[in-house]
Amino acid sequence: MRAKVYVTLKRGVLDPQGKTVQRAVKSLGFKEVLEVRQGKYFELALPDDVAADRARQVVEEIARTVLTNTVIEDFRFELEEA
C-alpha cells in the first residue's frame, strides 16, 4: 500500500521559496502565472497486508507529528492500494 502526503503552507504564511519560483517563471515570459506556492510531497510505502483503517491511522499520525509543522502547515493524504 502506498500513501501520498501533501504538506502545504497555511494561507497567510509567507512563502519566499514560492515567490522566488514565481519571479523565475515571470522572467521567462510566462505572464499567465499569478502566484506560485511551494509545498512538500511524500510517498510512504506500507506492507500490502496492513488494514486500511490502521494504515490511515498510522499515516495520519506520521503526517501530523513528523512531516508537518502544524503551526504553519496543513497536510492531506490519500491511500492507494499497490
Next chain:
Amino acid sequence: MRAKVYVTLKRGVLDPQGKTVQRAVKSLGFKEVLEVRQGKYFELALPDDVAADRARQVVEEIARTVLTNTVIEDFRFELEEA
C-alpha cells in the same frame, strides 16, 4: 484556474532526505513504514479566463524547465477550475 505540480525523484535515484524521514518515523515506533520518498509540490494560480489547452501548455513547460531537474526527477500535474 489552479495547477498542482508534483515532482518526484526518478526510480533508482538516491533520496537521503526521504531516508532521514524514514529513520525518524521508525525511531518513533511506526514499524509499518517500509520506505519514504520525498518530492516537491507546487500550486500555480492562473487567471480564470485562460483556455484549458493554453494552461496545460504553460504549466507543462514551466514544470519541465523550472520546477523539475529532468535528469533525476519526473513530474506530473493536474489542472483545477477555480
